[in-house]
Amino acid sequence: MQKVIFGLTMACVVFGHCVASEPTVRTDLVYGHKDGMALTMDLFEPTTEPNGVGLMMMVSGGWVSAWSPPEKLRPMIEPFLKAGYRVFAVRHGSSPKYLIPEIVKDVRLAHKYVHDRANEFKIDPKRIGVFGFSAGGHLSLMLGTTSNSEPGDNPRIAAVAAVFPPTDLRPYVDPTNPLREQFPALKFDVEKGSDYSPLLQVTKDDAPIVLVHGDRDELVPLWHSEKLVEALKKESVPTELVVIKGAAHGFDADGNRRMYATMVSWFDKHLLASSK
Numbered sequence: 063m064q065k066v067i068f069g070l071t072m073a074c075v076v077f078g079h080c081v082a083s084e085p086t087v088r089t090d091l092v093y094g095h096k097d098g099m100a101l102t103m104d105l106f107e108p109t110t111e112p113n114g115v116g117l118m119m120m121v122s123g124g125w126v127s128a129w130s131p132p133e134k135l136r137p138m139i140e141p142f143l144k145a146g147y148r149v150f151a152v153r154h155g156s157s158p159k160y161l162i163p164e165i166v167k168d169v170r171l172a173h174k175y176v177h178d179r180a181n182e183f184k185i186d187p188k189r190i191g192v193f194g195f196s197a198g199g200h201l202s203l204m205l206g207t208t209s210n211s212e213p214g215d216n217p218r219i220a221a222v223a224a225v226f227p228p229t230d231l232r233p234y235v236d237p238t239n240p241l242r243e244q245f246p247a248l249k250f251d252v253e254k255g256s257d258y259s260p261l262l263q264v265t266k267d268d269a270p271i272v273l274v275h276g277d278r279d280e281l282v283p284l285w286h287s288e289k290l291v292e293a294l295k296k297e298s299v300p301t302e303l304v305v306i307k308g309a310a311h312g313f314d315a316d317g318n319r320r321m322y323a324t325m326v327s328w329f330d331k332h333l334l335a336s337s338k
Contacts, residue, residue: 086106086107087104087105087106087107087132088104088105088107089104089132090102090104091103091104091105091150091175093152093171093172093175093176094168094171094172094175096155096164096168099155101153101154101155101168101171101172102129102153103118103150103151103152103153103172103175103176104132104135104150104151105148105149105150105151105183106132106135106136106139106143106148106149106150106151107143107148108142108143108144108145108146108147108148109140109143109144110143110144110145110146111146112146112148112184113145113146113147113334114184114185114186114189115146115147115148115185115186115189115190115191115329115333115334116147116148116149116150116176116180116183116185116186116189116190116191117142117147117148117149117150117190117191117192117193117329118149118150118152118169118172118173118176118190118191118192118193118202119138119139119149119150119151119152119192119193119194119198120152120154120169120192120193120194120197120198120199120201120202121135121151121152121153121154121198122154122165122194122196122197122198122201123195123196123197123198124157124196124197124244124245124247125154125156125157125160125162125165125197125201125245125247125248126156126157126197126247127153127154127155127156127165128153128156129153132151135151139151141322141323141325141326142325142326142329145326145329145330147191147329148183148184148185150172150176152169152172154168154169154172154201155168157245157246157247158246158247160247161246161247161248161249161250162231162247162248162250162258163250163254163257163258165201165247166201166204166258169201169204169205170205170209173190173192173205173209173217173219174216174217176190177190177217178217187217188218188220189220189333190217190218190219190220191219191220191221191222191223191329191332191333192205192206192219192221192222192223193222193223193224193225193325193329194224194225194227195224195225195226196225196226196227196228196282196311197227197228197245197247198227199224199225199226199227199228199273200224200227200228200229200231200260202222202223202224202227203222203224203227203229203260203271203290204258204260204263205219205222205269206219206221206222206224206260206268206269206271207260207263207264207265207268207269207271208263209269218269219269220269220270220332220333221269221270221271221328221329221332221333222269222270222271222272223271223272223273223274223324223325223328223329224271224272224273224274224287225273225274225275225321225325226274226275226276226279226281226282226286226287226311227260227273227282227286227287228282228286229259229260229261229286229287229289229290230259230261230262230286230289231248231255231258231259232255232256232259234248234255235248235249235250235252235255236252237252241281260290261286261289261290261293264290264293264294264296264297264299265297266297266298266299268294268297268299269299269332270299270300270301270328270332271290271294271299271300271301272301272302272303272304272324272325272328273287273290273291273301273302273303273304274303274304274306274320274321274324274325275287275303275304275305275306276305276306276307276308276309276310276311276312276313276317277305277306277307277308277309278308278309278310279309279310279311280310280311281310281311282311284305287303288303291303300332302324302328304320304321304324306320306321
């Protein structure tokens with residue numbers, strides 16, 4: 063749930079060189095309003111031939127969603143841009159002002175915005191993926207484990223990639239847990255902890271989910287991903303867990319290479335193959 067530290071030159075580390083050309087970026091697209099403030103996202107165009115698929119990245123660390131210049135976000139999404147994906151960097155109402163129930167509503171609204179304007183963004187509304195790191199992974203999983211099973215005309219999530227995500231919030235929202243103070247977004251009704259725990263929302267209609275986690279993560283222990291994979295398999299939902307040996311809540315260059323390769327491969331498999 064802490065902000066993940068990816069060096070601003072991570073794209074160079076991952077690919078062995080820096081990409082010379084800058085992708086086209088549409089900044090500050092307003093997908094909603096709350097308390098007189100705009101909720102915004104940035105759209106990054108791919109650096110290669112577009113594949114017609116959109117990915118939403120949850121900009122969230124500790125459920126804090128801060129604005130940053132596009133050039134600082136780019137290293138975290140470069141592998142997806144090179145693979146032809148359009149990437150929407152979604153910012154939500156930020157902790158400490160907003161708590162997780164309100165934040166989840168924001169990212170649902172962002173998903174609907176992207177889905178309803180798919181033609182404008184030149185993407186397939188039936189092939190929208192989502193990914194995130196830590197708290198961003200939690201929000202990605204909330205979309206992936208609930209959007210597809212809700213009644214009505216709600217847009218569906220087609221695939222999810224989550225990196226060291228908390229999947230069961232019940233231990234964290236416990237008033238005796240010091241992390242509740244460290245991460246104010248957790249200060250919501252304890253009885254609603256289950257409602258915002260992806261682990262407890264798993265159904266057969268969930269999107270295919272891949273997880274990447276370090277086996278020495280003390281902030282969000284590996285069992286969060288292990289238990290989710292177990293629950294998904296019981297419901298026959300496509301899933302995979304990649305464990306980075308010796309890694310804590312954040313990876314080194316080799317771990318990042320493996321992480322990105324896993325995520326891109328997952329989206330290629332579940333979002334591109336479906337179009338053939």
